[in-house]
Amino acid sequence: MTSQPTLQQAGSGHESPEGHGSGLQAGLKNRHLTMIAIGGVIGAGLFVGSSSGIATAGPGILLSYALVGMLVVLVMRMLGEMSAANPTSGSFSAHADRALGSWAGFSIGWLYWFFWVVVLAVEATAGAKILAGWIPAVPQWGWALIVMMVLTATNLVSVGSYGEFEFWFAGIKVVAIGAFIVVGALAIFGVLPGVHSDKAGFGNLTDHGGFLPHGPGAILTGVLLVVFSFMGSEIATLAAGESEDPQRAVTKSTNSIIWRIGVFYLGSILVVVSLLPWDDKSIADKGSYVAALDSLGIPHAGEIMNFIVLTSVLSCLNSGLYTASRMAFSLGERGDAPKAFARTNSRGVPMAAIVVSVLFGFMAVFFNYKFPNTVFLFLVNSSGAVALFVWLVICFSQLRMRKIIQREAPEKLVVKMWLYPYLTWATAALIVFVLGYMLTDTKGESSGRTTVLLSLMLAAVVIVIAVVKQRLLGGRAAVAAVGEDESEKVSVD
Helix, strand or coil: CCCCCCHHHHCCCCECCCCCECCCCCCECHHHHHHHHHHHCCCHHHHHHHHHHHHHHHHHHHHHHHHHHHHHHHHHHHHHHHHHHCCCCCHHHHHHHHHCCHHHHHHHHHHHHHHHHHHHHHHHHHHHHHHHHHCCCCCHHHHHHHHHHHHHHHHHHCHHHHHHHHHHHHHHHHHHHHHHHHHHHHHHCCCCCCCCCCCCCHHHHCCCCCCCCCCCHHHHHHHHHHHHHHCCCCHHHHHHHHECCHHHHHHHHHHCHHHHHHHHHHHHHHHHHHHCCCCCHHHHHHCHHHHHHHHCCCCCHHHHHHHHHHHHHHHHHHHHHHHHHHHHHHHHHCCCCCHHHHCCCCCCCCHHHHHHHHHHHHHHHHHHHHCCCCHHHHHHHHHCCHHHHHHHHHHHHHHHHHHHHHHHCHHHCCCCCCCCCHHHHHHHHHHHHHHHHHCCCCCCCCCHHHHHHHHHHHHHHHHHHHHHHHHHHHHHHHHHHHHHHHHHHHHHC
16 A cells, blocks of 8 residues: 655755755745745736737736636645645645655656746846847847846855845836836826826726627637736745745735735736727737836836836746756755755755756757747747646645645644635636647647647656656665565574
């Protein structure tokens, strides 16, 4: 019989499996964790990708964001339940390892790491385009190199330096979105001093073909366009392992996810589609947020938004490198990656994990410039559905971990998933439905079908490696056990 996983096996993120200190230090302050949690849900995709969603679903894109937002809230509640009971640098990968088996922790951990090293290339290129537009004397590839090197150096110094940079990056994003919502709301109600916009008003939600101009089906199509902009909300649970009070940090982050998504996503998108008709050409030409600011006659709206997008890109790069390195660290600690990944220096920095992650990021940047329509397109498409895979694994992990926690340490259930297990199963079913619906999208080289099929192919390869590894280790363990028995018999004789 297979032994039941125990709560103690999950560890705390500060202890290695052998009981020695892992080397990670509690260098993140409460204000760092607070801003990492808030900023984690505000990705550059919100600013850059929302215009395509609006063009696809019209004002109904609000329902798409609400649907995905509800999904993220439920998944984060499950992850919060497990992480509050067992804060660990591996987060959902470590929980899957304990709840579902080492093959699950290995597979989802490496898939997640792969996702973030590809994101490093995407965000570095996006930031380089903005910087090259401001200072064209430096080539775009040069800016990508500079940005990657600066943020790598930041992560190599200490976890505190990562937290400090992210505190300010996320702070700028939060202030910018908050100011946008306030200014936009004043304009919609016609009370913004010195500005008169003849287009602004809640009538834009229904006056141009209705709230759902392309029909109800466009809501699901919109879901496919916006779902990946929510990736990053789980970063706070990984970072909590390096804070002074991990349980409090996870609990606070989990409980605040609803208002964060409600304000930053739904609130800002509502302002955009109320300031301008959804079919206004400027939304597609300039981007939704720039077009909205331009409609109010705010000078240099494009440059202001470029600065905000650049800040979001740097924030995503900073967090992406941190997240990839900590996942690599956790995999190394559990024996699912080279042991060097789990070694830290005197400042508690897993240098090998960071260097390897950034090297793969540099390789992806190279592929983006050299082979954008072949190799890099494959990398992007094959990592595209990883977010949904992660959420699905969290659902199944929580179903089993709840029983383990209730059996061994019920006092650690400080965060509880609502309506367990029914809402967990419903969430898993919704994720599977979204993946299935993506298979019906066949438009373009980065279609939903292509993304799901390539991601499934990559996942299958990783799972096969995990199973083979597990069987090989199991076989070696059995041989070692037989050897020990024989030795004991010889000594007795």
